[in-house]
Every structure is written in C-alpha cells, then in structure tokens.
Amino acid sequence: MQDKSSLPIGVFDSGIGGLTVVHSLLKLLPNENIIYFGDTARVPYGPKSPEAVRGYAKQDAHFLVSQNVKMIVIACNTVSAVALDVVQKESNVPVVGVIVPGAKSAIQSSRKKRIGVIGTKGTIASNAYTNAIRQFDSDAKVFGKACPLFVSLAEEGFINHKATEMIANEYLFSFKQEKIDTLVLGCTHYPILSEVIQKSVSEEVTLIDSGIAVAEEVKQLLEEKELQNRSKHKPNILFYVSDVPEKFTEVGERFLGMKMGKVRRAEGFLI
Amino acid sequence: MQDKSSLPIGVFDSGIGGLTVVHSLLKLLPNENIIYFGDTARVPYGPKSPEAVRGYAKQDAHFLVSQNVKMIVIACNTVSAVALDVVQKESNVPVVGVIVPGAKSAIQSSRKKRIGVIGTKGTIASNAYTNAIRQFDSDAKVFGKACPLFVSLAEEGFINHKATEMIANEYLFSFKQEKIDTLVLGCTHYPILSEVIQKSVSEEVTLIDSGIAVAEEVKQLLEEKELQNRSKHKPNILFYVSDVPEKFTEVGERFLGMKMGKVRRAEGFLI
Numbered sequence: 294m295q296d297k298s299s300l301p302i303g304v305f306d307s308g309i310g311g312l313t314v315v316h317s318l319l320k321l322l323p324n325e326n327i328i329y330f331g332d333t334a335r336v337p338y339g340p341k342s343p344e345a346v347r348g349y350a351k352q353d354a355h356f357l358v359s360q361n362v363k364m365i366v367i368a369c370n371t372v373s374a375v376a377l378d379v380v381q382k383e384s385n386v387p388v389v390g391v392i393v394p395g396a397k398s399a400i401q402s403s404r405k406k407r408i409g410v411i412g413t414k415g416t417i418a419s420n421a422y423t424n425a426i427r428q429f430d431s432d433a434k435v436f437g438k439a440c441p442l443f444v445s446l447a448e449e450g451f452i453n454h455k456a457t458e459m460i461a462n463e464y465l466f467s468f469k470q471e472k473i474d475t476l477v478l479g480c481t482h483y484p485i486l487s488e489v490i491q492k493s494v495s496e497e498v499t500l501i502d503s504g505i506a507v508a509e510e511v512k513q514l515l516e517e518k519e520l521q522n523r524s525k526h527k528p529n530i531l532f533y534v535s536d537v538p539e540k541f542t543e544v545g546e547r548f549l550g551m552k553m554g555k556v557r558r559a560e561g562f563l564i
Numbered sequence: 565m566q567d568k569s570s571l572p573i574g575v576f577d578s579g580i581g582g583l584t585v586v587h588s589l590l591k592l593l594p595n596e597n598i599i600y601f602g603d604t605a606r607v608p609y610g611p612k613s614p615e616a617v618r619g620y621a622k623q624d625a626h627f628l629v630s631q632n633v634k635m636i637v638i639a640c641n642t643v644s645a646v647a648l649d650v651v652q653k654e655s656n657v658p659v660v661g662v663i664v665p666g667a668k669s670a671i672q673s674s675r676k677k678r679i680g681v682i683g684t685k686g687t688i689a690s691n692a693y694t695n696a697i698r699q700f701d702s703d704a705k706v707f708g709k710a711c712p713l714f715v716s717l718a719e720e721g722f723i724n725h726k727a728t729e730m731i732a733n734e735y736l737f738s739f740k741q742e743k744i745d746t747l748v749l750g751c752t753h754y755p756i757l758s759e760v761i762q763k764s765v766s767e768e769v770t771l772i773d774s775g776i777a778v779a780e781e782v783k784q785l786l787e788e789k790e791l792q793n794r795s796k797h798k799p800n801i802l803f804y805v806s807d808v809p810e811k812f813t814e815v816g817e818r819f820l821g822m823k824m825g826k827v828r829r830a831e832g833f834l835i
Contacts, residue, residue, distance in 0.1 A: 334616050335606050342808040345605050348834050445716045456727040456734075463727075537613040563619050 299524045301326035301531070302511065303362030303386075305353045308336030308534075309448065309541065310481035311368025312548035314391070317508040318366070319530070319551075324521070326528045328360050329368075334535035334562050337444060339413025339480070343375040346415060350376035354383040356533070356559055362386060363520055366511060370395075370479045370503065371413050374421035387514055394510040395477050395503030396425035402499045403475040406433040409468045409494070412479030414439045422479055436471045440464045440483075447485040448544055457486065461493040468494050477501045485548060530554070535562030570795045572597035572802070573782065574633030574657075576624045579607030579805075580719065580812065581752035582639025583819035585662070588779035589637070590801070590822075595792070597799045599631050600639075605806035605833050608715060610684025610751070614646040617686060621647035625654040627804070627830055633657060634791055637782060641666075641750045641774070642684050645692035658785055665781040666748050666774030667696035673770045674746040677704040680739045680765070683750030685710045693750055707742045711735045711754075718756040719815055728757065732764040739765050748772045756819060801825070806833030 302322075304315055308331045315329055332338075332353055338346045350372045357365055365388045367373045367380055373390030381388045399408050399422075410422040417439040426433050442460050451457045468476065476498050478484055484502045491500055515521045522528065534541050538556035545553050573593075575586055579602045586600055603609075603624055609617045621643045628636055636659045638644045638651055644661030652659045670679050670693075681693040688710040697704050713731050722728045739747065747769050749755055755773045762771055786792045793799065805812050809827035816824050 334612065336611075340607075341605065342810070345807045345834055442716055442720055442722070445713055449713055451713070451731075456730040459727040459730075460722075536616045539613070563616055 297363045298520050299326065299522050300361055300363035301328045301529065302364050302366060303328050303330070303357030303360060304366040304368045305330040305332070305357060306369040306481060307331070307338035307371065308333050309545055309548050310444070312545055313481050313484045314366065314368035314504040314507055316548070316550045317502070317504040318511060321508040321512055322515070324528055326522060326530070328357065328362060328531045328533065330356055330533045330559060331541065332535045332562070333541060337413070338369060338371040339415050339441065339444060341415065343415065343419070346371055347376040347379045350379050351383050352562070354380040358384055364389065364511065364514065366507060367391060368481055368504070368507070370481060371415040374416045374419040387518065389507060389510055389514065391481070391503040391507050392421045392425050394506035395479065395501055396422055397429060398503070398506035399475050399477050399501045400426055400429040400433060402501060403433070405472070405474045406430060407471065407473045408433060408435050409471065409473040409476040410435060410437045410479045411440045411464070411476065411483065412437070413444070414441055416479050422477060436468065436473060438464060438467065443486055444480065444482045447482040450547070452485060453488060457489050458493070461486070461489045465490065465493045473498060475499045475501060478503060532556045533559040535559050568634045569791050570597065570793050571632055571634035572599045572800065573635050573637060574599050574601070574628030574631060575637040575639045576601040576603070576628055577640040577752060578602070578609035578642065579604050580816055580819050581715070583816055584752050584755045585637065585639035585775040585778055587819070587821045588773070588775040589782060592779040592783055593786070595799055597793060597801070599628065599633060599802045599804065601627055601804045601830060602812065603806045603833070604812060608684070609640060609642040610686050610712065610715060612686065614686065614690070617642055618647040618650045621650050622654050623833070625651040629655055629657070635660065635782065635785065637778060638662060639752055639775070639778070641752060642686040645687045645690040658789065660778060660781055660785065662752070662774040662778050663692045663696050665777035666750065666772055667693055668700060669774070669777035670746050670748050670772045671697055671700040671704060673772060674704070676743070676745045677701060678742065678744045679704060679706050680742065680744040680747040681706060681708045681750045682711045682735070682747065682754065683708070684715070685712055687750050693748060707739065707744060709735060709738065714757055715751065715753045718753040721818070723756060724759060728760050729764065732757070732760050736761065736764045739769070744769060746770045746772060749774065803827045804830040806830050
C-alpha cells in the first residue's frame with residue numbers, strides 16, 4: 294500500500310472564510326502539507342439553496358480529490374450543514390466537517406447547557422448545529438440566529454467598527470434573555486469579528502471557534518489512521534480559487550493571519 | 565415579417581437588484597410584457613472578475629434569447645460595465661445597458677460637471693461610467709467610489725438604519741470635498757438606500773437612478789423601432805431565477821415595489 298502520510302490535507306470553502314480554519318490547522322499541525330480551494334466564482338454559499346450548495350460542494354470535492362489529498366476538511370459551515378454526505382460520496386478519503394467538532398466543543402464548554410449558534414441563513418435554517426449538539430446532550434437548549442451581514446463586514450474590513458458593533462448588538466441581543474453561556478461561531482468568517490461579538494454578548498460567554506475544534510479533530514483522525522506527515526521537508530501550503538486569483542491575497546492574508554504566497558487558478562470552474 | 569411588438573422585453577441581473585429597473589419600466593411602459601431573469605445561483609457579480617461576469621452574462625443572455633424576447637435590458641451595472649459586448653454578441657435583438665443612459669442623465673443634470681459615481685468594485689474598477697460621461701462631455705470631472713456593503717445592507721433590509729447611515733457617511737464623505745452636484749447610483753441595489761445616500765451627500769446633490777434613465781431609453785428605442793406593444797391584453801410579467809425560487813419573493817417585492825406573483829426556476833443553471 295502506498296504511504297499516504299506525506300500527501301496534503303485538502304481544505305475547501307465557498308471563498309475566503311475557510312482560511313481561518315487553515316490558520317488553526319497550521320498552528321496545530323505545522324508539519325502537514327495543505328491544499329486550499331476557495332470557490333470564489335460562486336461565493337457566497339450562505340444565502341443559496343441547499344440544492345445549489347450541494348451541486349457546488351460536489352465539484353469542490355472533486356477538485357480536491359483530483360489533487361490527490363489524504364483527507365478533506367470542509368472549512369465551510371453551510372456545506373458541512375447541508376452537503377456533508379455529498380462530499381463523502383464524492384471522496385475516497387476521510388472527510389471532516391465543521392459542525393460536529395464545533396458542537397462537541399460547545400457541549401464540553403457549556404455548564405448551563407444553554408448554547409447560542411450564529412451562522413449564515415443556510416446553516417441556521419438547516420438546524421445542523423442544534424441536531425449535532427443534541428446528539429451529545431439531548432437536554433441542551435440551543436438558540437440559533439442568522440447573522441448574514443457579518444460575512445461582508447468581515448470581508449470589507451469593518452472589524453472594530455462602530456457600525457459593526459451596532460449590527461452585532463442588534464443580531465445578538467436576544468442571547469442575553471436566553472442566558473446562553475456558550476456561543477458557536479458557526480461561520481468561518483466570524484472569528485475575524487470575535488472581539489466585537491464577545492463584547493456584544495458579554496465577557497462571560499465562551500466563544501467556540503469551530504476552526505480550532507476542527508483542527509483538533511483532524512489531528513486525532515491523522516493519529517488514529519497513522520496519516521501524520523513525518524517528512525522533514527518544509528510543508529507546502531497551496532492556494533487555489535475558482536475565479537481569477539488577483540484580489541484574493543489581500544483579504545486572504547487578513548483571514549489567514551500570515552503571508553500567502555502565490556494563489557493559483559483552479560481550471561474548469563469558469564464558463 | 566413577424567410582428568414582434570407583443571413579445572416581452574427581457575431584463576436580467578445577477579439577482580434581485582434589477583427589480584428596481586423593472587419597477588421603472590412598469591411605471592413608464594405599463595403596456596409591455598416583461599420577462600425578468602435573476603442569476604441567484606451565482607449572485608453577486610460585483611466582487612467577481614470581469615472574466616467570470618462575462619461568462620455568466622453570456623448564459624443569462626442566452627436564457628432570455630431562448631424566451632423569444634424583442635429586446636434585452638441589462639439591469640445590472642457590473643454586467644453593463646464589463647460584458648455589454650458579450651450580451652450583444654449573444655443576442656439577435658437590441659440590447660440596452662444601464663451605463664450609457666445613466667451617464668447621459670447625469671451629464672444633463674449636472675451644472676458644474678462634477679459628477680460622483682458609486683457602484684460595486686467591478687463597476688468602479690472598470691471606469692465605465694467615467695468613460696461614458698466623458699463621451700458626452702470630455703471636460704466633466706468624474707469621481708468614482710465603490711460601496712460594496714450597500715448591496716447586503718439593502719438586501720437585509722437595513723434601509724433607514726443608523727449603521728447604514730454611518731457606513732454611508734464613511735463611503736461618501738469625500739464627495740463633499742470634491743464638490744459634486746450629481747451622484748450616479750451605479751448599482752441597481754442602491755435606489756433602495758436613496759434616502760440615506762441623499763442625506764449623506766446633502767440635499768443639493770441630484771441622485772441619478774439609472775433604472776429611470778434606462779426606462780426612458782427603452783421607451784425611445786421601442787418608438788424608433790416601432791416595437792411598442794399595442795395589444796389590449798393585460799401584460800404578463802414573468803420572473804425567473806437560476807437558484808430555487810423560494811425566498812426570492814420576500815426581498816424581491818421590496819425592490820419591485822409591488823406584488824410579484826409566481827417566481828419560476830430557469831432550468832440548466834444548477835449543476
């Protein structure tokens with residue numbers, strides 16, 4: 294059998310948000326090769342129908358499989374919520390979504406078992422987090438809230454901005470009445486806004502960055518399957534997008550938290 | 565020769581924004597049949613590359629041509645700015661974009677010939693308005709500013725919201741120093757936010773809604789080509805989208821300013 298351990302981990306998202314997951318992967322697993330794919334030609338997935346997202350996810354997974362990856366990480370909550378099965382069917386390697394690790398991390402953190410979840414309209418409407426959290430604890434109370442404007446605010450760099458604070462207060466005020474002690478950032482864009490979100494829900498609430506939870510899940514899975522990269526070479530981190538690569542780097546580096554190098558164009562996505 | 569006058573006018577946009585143009589068409593040309601197509605499976609076009617937008621525009625035009633329309637109105641500034649030629653090549657009927665009518669209307673309104681243009685990143689980067697305005701008056705001073713957050717604020721219903729005011733003030737404050745007397749709303753979403761925009765640039769500045777300018781252009785063209793619908797039947801207004809039709813109606817009616825009836829799914833866009 295071929296030794297797959299030096300093959301890259303494939304990571305994909307609708308666009309740029311999944312880079313916060315790559316950030317967590319690089320921190321926890323600095324020895325792994327990574328291929329990232331962002332579907333910038335059709336971003337965002339959050340407001341689109343499950344049917345559309347499932348079609349796109351199939352193509353995204355197909356691209357990563359064609360790159361000979363050893364594992365696929367769905368760094369997009371919307372895809373994880375509505376198309377995990379599509380990606381699994383399309384892939385011949387282990388697939389990790391963000392929902393289950395995020396739910397597990399939330400239930401471990403919450404003492405009162407009152408958990409808030411914020412995400413795109415697609416993720417919240419799917420109830421995927423509620424169902425996953427209830428798998429771990431059927432008595433847990435889960436309160437979901439779609440925060441669609443957070444994606445564009447994060448991408449446009451309105452990070453610590455008064456307008457973002459006002460919008461956050463409006464989206465999140467009901468969580469105070471619901472007395473949550475834990476809030477899942479159920480969209481990979483949201484960690485960029487974590488300061489504003491934390492202030493809005495109060496310092497007592499624990500924020501769950503599902504990117505960190507996913508990185509831990511990936512680490513455990515690599516160990517279980519003995520797939521950790523043991524090569525002494527400096528790992529390769531490659532970035533692919535479906536639209537033209539220009540402009541991806543500027544916002545991308547803010548999400549990744551470091552320099553990106555060359556971004557490549559994945560063929561076959563533009564008409 | 566077949567009498568084409570009772571055929572519908574085809575109108576398309578990346579999604580929902582073009583409904584403000586339909587609103588103007590219905591007002592000025594209440595006797596015309598209209599088929600609207602919104603590419604909701606791939607919305608928005610504004611942040612995407614000209615290459616991607618040109619590919620999508622080709623498919624959108626192809627859909628309207630297949631519906632046997634007598635004219636195509638590109639109710640999207642981004643497409644009008646970067647893909648007018650693609651739509652013309654794909655169509656065997658007259659094509660009207662929003663840029664030239666908007667530019668003409670701006671130059672007619674401006675006394676100081678100092679004109680501001682706001683739009684998506686794609687529209688502003690293309691300089692299409694600047695070039696079109698200078699065709700009418702080569703001495704005109706044109707100041708462009710991309711306002712990407714306006715699209716999601718309009719779609720999410722943050723219309724007369726304090727946060728929208730703050731963001732508008734930030735985007736638009738330079739126009740005061742540039743002493744413009746006319747501002748082109750160079751994105752079909754922006755008329756929804758016209759109150760906030762007007763307040764931000766001061767009451768003295770004339771706002772140009774390119775939807776109204778386009779409707780006038782369409783009226784003139786129909787007269788020139790003797791294509792006005794003279795049928796006594798109540799006109800048909802049909803709406804098609806590329807993603808599933810649910811959810812389109814709610815926001816759509818705010819943009820259209822009236823009830824929409826059934827929204828249909830255009831086949832062949834989802835994978």
